[in-house]
Amino acid sequence: MKKISAFIFSALLVFCGQAYAKNTLEGGETLLPGDKLVSSSGEYELRMQNDGNLVLYEIHTNSKGDSWTTALWATHTTGNNGAKAVMQASDANFVVYGANNGPLWASFKTASFANKNSKLFLQNDGNLVILKPDMTPIWDTGTADEPLNCSTKTIDMWGGKVQDGYIWNTNTRCTVYVNLVPSSQEIGIPYNGIYLCMVKPAYAGKHSHTTCE
Structure with a gap:
């Protein structure tokens, strides 16, 4: 019974971890400190770091199982502990807000009420993209692996x-x-x-x- 219970518990941990590792931030959703988006391939992560910097990483793994990261893009907002990233539903602006709710960085050019309900999507090629509801891209980090x-x-x-x-x-x-x-x-x-x-x-x-x- 103990072995079966342990197996079920381990399976639940794996399932929960996979469920949390989403690749999309819908309009109105927020990345809090420590949260991240993960590409479906698992090769790229967008991390809302505790220091206030939002960073897109490529994850490398060698044949020995060693892993390391390479930073591909960042908002350069380090030094703002408690910052969060918000995909605004009203205008499609992707914004990093400080702990006092003041804006620290924003995608800006997507800010239009005509683009409401857009979403942020981390692609398997490493590009972070804002997509309109009809899947038209309107902003990206230019980090596609090509x-x-x-x-x-x-x-x-x-x-x-x-x-x-x-x-x-x-x-x-x-x-x-x-x-x-x-x-x-x-x-x-x-x-x-x-x-x-x-x-x-x-x-x-x-x-x-x-x-x-």
Whole structure:
């Protein structure tokens, strides 16, 4: 009886571990410190670390069973213990919030109410992707384990400075930093942890811009 009970207990542990190792963060879901996404292949992990950094790792294993990791991408938000990563359902913005709910990093360019209910998906090729409900990709980390066809051009860019905007659905003024973007379209930027500051990026002149396919 003890052997059977031990076997059942071990099986439950394995099952629970596999159930927790999901590869998708649905809209409205959160990665808390210590949580992670794992690709179906088990070769890649997105870890919300206790130090506040969100890091995408490739997992290596040799013939002896030794394993080690290589960091492929990160939000560079170390030093913010208690930070969490949120896949926002309302606008498809993927945001790392500090313990005080202030935004530390965000995908930004996906922030649009037209993209609501999108999800974050860790692919088996190592690419972390935001997918719309129709499975159209709208953002990725560019970490696919395959050759990329990249080109750099000098194009018109907008943003790159602090600008005034308004909190969505109100007339309240807000001030945020706008990253350089290749479009003048109005975007929503996380503000004070729970709001979106709507800003139309100002023209910033011509800058080099790299795209990869």
